[in-house]
Amino acid sequence: MLTDTSRWSHARGNGVVPSRWQATSAPIPPFADRHVELMTASRPDRTDSARGRLVVIGQGYVGLPLAARAVEVGWDVVGLEVDARRVQQLSAGHSYIEDITSDQLVATLGTGRYQPTADYREAADFDVAVITVPTPLRDGQPDLSFVENACAALASHLRQGATVVLESTTYPGTTQGLVAPLLEAATGLLAGTDFHLGYSPERIDPGNEWWTLVTTPKVVSGVSQASLTAVDAFFKTVVEHTVPVSSPKEAELSKLLENTFRHVNIALVNELAVFAHALDIDIWEAIDAASTKPFGFMRFTPGPGVGGHCLPIDPSYLSWQVERTLGQAFRFVELANDVNEHMPDYVARRAIALLNDRRMAVNGTRVLILGLAYKRNTGDARESPATRVAELLHAMGADVRAADPHVLGPPPDGVRMVDLDVEEVRKAELVILLTDHDCYDITVVAEAGTPVLDCRRVRALNSLPHVHRL
Numbered sequence: 001m002l003t004d005t006s007r008w009s010h011a012r013g014n015g016v017v018p019s020r021w022q023a024t025s026a027p028i029p030p031f032a033d034r035h036v037e038l039m040t041a042s043r044p045d046r047t048d049s050a051r052g053r054l055v056v057i058g059q060g061y062v063g064l065p066l067a068a069r070a071v072e073v074g075w076d077v078v079g080l081e082v083d084a085r086r087v088q089q090l091s092a093g094h095s096y097i098e099d100i101t102s103d104q105l106v107a108t109l110g111t112g113r114y115q116p117t118a119d120y121r122e123a124a125d126f127d128v129a130v131i132t133v134p135t136p137l138r139d140g141q142p143d144l145s146f147v148e149n150a151c152a153a154l155a156s157h158l159r160q161g162a163t164v165v166l167e168s169t170t171y172p173g174t175t176q177g178l179v180a181p182l183l184e185a186a187t188g189l190l191a192g193t194d195f196h197l198g199y200s201p202e203r204i205d206p207g208n209e210w211w212t213l214v215t216t217p218k219v220v221s222g223v224s225q226a227s228l229t230a231v232d233a234f235f236k237t238v239v240e241h242t243v244p245v246s247s248p249k250e251a252e253l254s255k256l257l258e259n260t261f262r263h264v265n266i267a268l269v270n271e272l273a274v275f276a277h278a279l280d281i282d283i284w285e286a287i288d289a290a291s292t293k294p295f296g297f298m299r300f301t302p303g304p305g306v307g308g309h310c311l312p313i314d315p316s317y318l319s320w321q322v323e324r325t326l327g328q329a330f331r332f333v334e335l336a337n338d339v340n341e342h343m344p345d346y347v348a349r350r351a352i353a354l355l356n357d358r359r360m361a362v363n364g365t366r367v368l369i370l371g372l373a374y375k376r377n378t379g380d381a382r383e384s385p386a387t388r389v390a391e392l393l394h395a396m397g398a399d400v401r402a403a404d405p406h407v408l409g410p411p412p413d414g415v416r417m418v419d420l421d422v423e424e425v426r427k428a429e430l431v432i433l434l435t436d437h438d439c440y441d442i443t444v445v446a447e448a449g450t451p452v453l454d455c456r457r458v459r460a461l462n463s464l465p466h467v468h469r470l
């Protein structure tokens with residue numbers, strides 16, 4: 001039951017959630033009993049107090065928070081992870097995901113109901129398995145090999161009455177057209193009848209303290225009504241609200257729609273930002289003004305490009321499928337890809353122009369980049385536009401340094417990691433602010449007087465004569 005009404009008014013005020021979305025979230029109790037019957041029949045040892053045995057495949061940005069939450073609400077959780085180093089870190093209580101602190105991880109381990117492992121034999125006798133493995137692009141095409149491998153490894157432990165949920169982002173049809181046949185062929189069991197199968201897209205927004213795994217409504221689906229009920233029953237134990245849809249295809253498409261919507265709108269403001277600058281119009285002020293319209297407008301802001309595991313990849317899953325199945329181009333996606341992919345080049349061009357105004361060449365010039373992560377307050381540098389900006393400047397001979405305390409992995413080629421301090425800012429000829437992490441002491445940047453290209457409109461830098469906005 002939702003008790004925090006302010007959260008909902010907040011969401012509605014921003015157009016994030018349709019005000020009456022709950023009306024579409026029809027409860028589906030009749031089949032829940034059947035699922036419980038199936039589970040009890042196949043697990044006579046089940047005690048009333050235990051929720052059951054959950055396997056979460058992949059302990060990354062999506063899988064680890066799910067595992068921790070499931071432990072919190074009483075599940076026995078096996079966190080299956082093929083990366084042995086990650087398993088070691090997890091077992092030692094060291095979290096590598098911002099949304100789960102090491103303290104939280106230690107508490108999770110302390111319950112005795114969380115077992116990180118690379119050994120699939122620990123999946124034996126599972127009640128529910130959730131697949132949260134990567135779904136990248138390879139040569140511009142969906143690479144579902146991680147999902148296929150996970151299914152192959154899981155299949156030997158799949159038994160009658162168990163539930164399998166795919167949570168990785170993918171094109172519509174994957175659950176029914178790929179996962180079901182793989183599991184059926186390996187086990188001889190029938191999806192939707194002998195075991196439950198469904199799809200439930202992940203909507204986590206790393207770093208967002210307001211909309212969390214628990215508070216964000218979860219779309220759920222199943223390949224049959226019984227499967228929908230089982231998937232819904234599982235997620236009802238971990239999140240506040242579920243949103244059942246009629247089949248996995250709708251659930252799969254809903255995730256791609258959400259990400260494509262964001263991708264396209266970001267591309268729109270990015271392209272507008274380029275034109276507005278050339279026309280000497282303040283795009284940020286125009287966006288502020290447009291955002292005062294209480295209906296029919298949703299605020300998006302320009303930036304150096306898109307990154308992470310979602311926006312640069314997911315819309316291409318959809319356009320690939322449209323092209324493959326219908327032979328048609330998904331023009332919105334292609335255009336958005338084109339605009340967003342070129343933003344790092346535009347940032348580099350603006351940097352060159354700013355140096356040129358001071359009769360300086362890029363070659364040999366010291367540039368300080370603030371932010372390698374694609375998003376504020378996270379350490380996720382996957383597909384980050386900052387990498388491209390840094391590489392472009394480095395290729396032109398710049399001495400590129402970067403400060404990002406969140407990013408723990410190796411820096412882009414030729415980039416030296418530094419701390420943000422007065423000396424670093426003063427010694428740089430140009431500062432490029434790509435990610436507005438809260439942890440930055442921005443007064444250092446504001447007061448040093450070094451020219452800044454601010455790609456995020458940081459409030460503390462507004463109206464300073466040495467600061468130039470994207």
Ligand SMILES: NC(=O)c1ccc[n+]([C@@H]2O[C@H](COP(=O)([O-])OP(=O)(O)OC[C@H]3O[C@@H](n4cnc5c(N)ncnc54)[C@H](O)[C@@H]3O)[C@@H](O)[C@H]2O)c1
Nearest residue numbers: 058059060061062080081082083132133135150168169202
């Ligand atoms: N990160 C996000 O914000 C986000 C949000 C929504 C959806 N998603 C989607 O969720 C899926 C997972 O994304 P992520 O960000 O958690 O990825 P991640 O790379 O952080 O984690 C995936 C983990 O799965 C492990 N893995 C790969 N194959 C495995 C296998 N066969 N068995 C066990 N473990 C295996 C990897 O080693 C890795 O640790 C992707 O499809 C992604 O598009 C991600």
